Amino acid sequence: MTPQTPASERIHIALLGRTNAGKSTLLNCLAGQDVAIVSERAGTTTDPVQKSMEFPGLGAAVIIDTPGLDDNTALGKERMARTAKMLDKTDIAIVLITNDNIATELGIIQECRIREIPVVVAINQIDRVENREALIAKVKAATKVDVVAISATTGEGIESLREAVVRCRPTEERLITEGFCKAGDRVLLVMPQDKSAPKGRLIQPQVQTIRELLDRGCVPICCTPDRMAEALASLQTPLELIITDSQAFNEVYQLKPEASTLTSFSILFARYKGDIALFTEGVKALKNITESSRILIAEACTHTPQNEDIGRVKLPRILRKRFGEGLHIDIVGGADYPDDLTPYDLVIHCGACMFNRKHVLSRVERARQQGVAITNYGVILAALTGILDRVRTQ
Ligand SMILES: Nc1nc2c(ncn2[C@@H]2O[C@H](COP(=O)(O)OP(=O)(O)OP(=O)(O)O)[C@@H](O)[C@H]2O)c(=O)[nH]1
Numbered sequence: 307m308t309p310q311t312p313a314s315e316r317i318h319i320a321l322l323g324r325t326n327a328g329k330s331t332l333l334n335c336l337a338g339q340d341v342a343i344v345s346e347r348a349g350t351t352t353d354p355v356q357k358s359m360e361f362p363g364l365g366a367a368v369i370i371d372t373p374g375l376d377d378n379t380a381l382g383k384e385r386m387a388r389t390a391k392m393l394d395k396t397d398i399a400i401v402l403i404t405n406d407n408i409a410t411e412l413g414i415i416q417e418c419r420i421r422e423i424p425v426v427v428a429i430n431q432i433d434r435v436e437n438r439e440a441l442i443a444k445v446k447a448a449t450k451v452d453v454v455a456i457s458a459t460t461g462e463g464i465e466s467l468r469e470a471v472v473r474c475r476p477t478e479e480r481l482i483t484e485g486f487c488k489a490g491d492r493v494l495l496v497m498p499q500d501k502s503a504p505k506g507r508l509i510q511p512q513v514q515t516i517r518e519l520l521d522r523g524c525v526p527i528c529c530t531p532d533r534m535a536e537a538l539a540s541l542q543t544p545l546e547l548i549i550t551d552s553q554a555f556n557e558v559y560q561l562k563p564e565a566s567t568l569t570s571f572s573i574l575f576a577r578y579k580g581d582i583a584l585f586t587e588g589v590k591a592l593k594n595i596t597e598s599s600r601i602l603i604a605e606a607c608t609h610t611p612q613n614e615d616i617g618r619v620k621l622p623r624i625l626r627k628r629f630g631e632g633l634h635i636d637i638v639g640g641a642d643y644p645d646d647l648t649p650y651d652l653v654i655h656c657g658a659c660m661f662n663r664k665h666v667l668s669r670v671e672r673a674r675q676q677g678v679a680i681t682n683y684g685v686i687l688a689a690l691t692g693i694l695d696r697v698r699t700q
C-alpha cells in the first residue's frame with residue numbers, strides 16, 4: 307500500500323459561498339464521488355467536510371466544503387465562525403456565486419485578500435443562467451479576481467476551474483533542510499526509537515527529512531543515540547550535518563565532531579512550519595516571566611494525553627519549577643485557540659505536525675498582530691535546557 311501524503315503536506319482548498327450555491331455539489335464533482343450531502347434545502351451542510359484527493363496539476367490536496375455564509379440564525383452564526391476558522395488553513399479559496407447579488411461574497415473575498423489567500427470565483431449553476439456573458443462581466447468587474455463559469459451538476463467549465471486553481475498554487479517550494487546542507491553532504495540523523503516511538507515505523511518528521519535528503523542528493527545516515535559513536539567511527543572525515551531528536555541532544559553534543567553543524571528535528575520543523583525568527587525572539591519573553599505571569603500552551607490536535615505528554619505534563623512542570631508553582635498556565639487543544647491572546651505573556655504552540663504551514667502561520671500572525679510573544683515546543687525546550695545557543699537555527 308502506498309502511504310498517503312499527510313494532510314499537513316496537502317494544499318488546502320476551501321469552497322465558500324452562500325447556502326444552496328452548490329458547494330457540496332462541487333465537492334462531489336471534483337472528488338468524482340458522493341462525499342457530501344446535497345439538497346435543495348438551504349443550510350444542508352452544517353459542519354465543514356474535508357476530502358483528501360489528488361488535484362490534477364496541483365498534487366495532493368484537501369478540499370474543504372463549508373456551511374453557507376448567509377444563515378442569520380444563532381446556529382448559523384456559529385457555523386459561520388467555524389467557516390472563518392477554516393480560512394486559517396486555506397491555501398486557495400473557491401468562492402461560489404450564482405447571481406449578481408454578491409455583497410456577502412465580496413465580504414469573504416475581502417477577508418481572503420487580508421489573509422493573502424488567492425481566490426477563484428466560480429459562477430455556479432451557469433446552466434440556469436440566460437445571459438451568461440453579462441453576468442460574467444458584472445462579476446469580473448465587481449470582484450477583480452479570476453472568474454470562471456461552471457455547472458457542478460453538468461460538469462461544464464470544471465476544467466477551466468481546475469486550471470484557474472492551479473494558477474493560484476504557491477510557487478515557492480519549501481525545504482526542511484534548506485541552507486543546512488547541499489548535494490553530496492553526509493547527514494547523520496540521530497533518532498531514538500524508544501517506547502514512545504510508534505511500533506514498526508518512523509515518525510513523520512523523520513520520514514519527511516530522510517526523503518528530502520535523498521531527493522536533494524545528500525547521503526543520509528541514520529542511527530540511534532547509543533550507536534552514534536560507531537556511526538562516526540565508520541567515517542573518514544567529519545560529517546557536514548547532524549540532525550538529532552531534541553531528547554538526545556546532550557549525548558549527541560558530547561560526541562559531535564567540531565567541524566559538523568548540529569541542529570534538531572524540532573528546530574528544522576519550527577522553521578519549515580512556522581516562523582523560526584519569531585519563535586526564537588519569543589523565548590526572550592522568558593526573562594520577564596514571573597510567578598504571576600500567564601502562559602498559554604496551544605496544541606494543534608485534541609489527542610488523548612499520554613503519561614509524559616510534553617504540552618500537558620512536561621512543559622508545565624519545567625515552567626512551574628523555574629518560575630513558581632503559582633504560574634498560571636492555560637492549555638488549549640484543537641480549535642480552542644483563542645482569538646484574543648492579549649491576556650498572555652507568552653504563547654507556546656506545539657510542533658503542529660498535523661497542521662499545514664498556512665494554519666501555523668495564521669496562528670503566529672494573530673500573536674504577532676496582538677504583540678504577544680509566541681514560540682513553540684521545540685524552541686522553548688531547547689532554550690530551557692540550554693541547547694538553543696548551541697544549535698544552528700537558521
Ligand atoms: N442546475 C444546477 N443545480 C445545481 C448546481 N449545483 C448545485 N445545484 C443544486 O443546488 C442545490 C444546492 O446544492 P448544494 O450543493 O447542496 O449547495 P450548498 O452550497 O452545499 O448548500 P448548503 O450546504 O446549504 O450551504 C441542490 O439541489 C443541487 O442539486 C448546478 O451547477 N446547476
Ligand SMILES: [Mg+2]
Pocket residue numbers: 329330331342343344350351371372373
Ligand atoms: Mg452543502
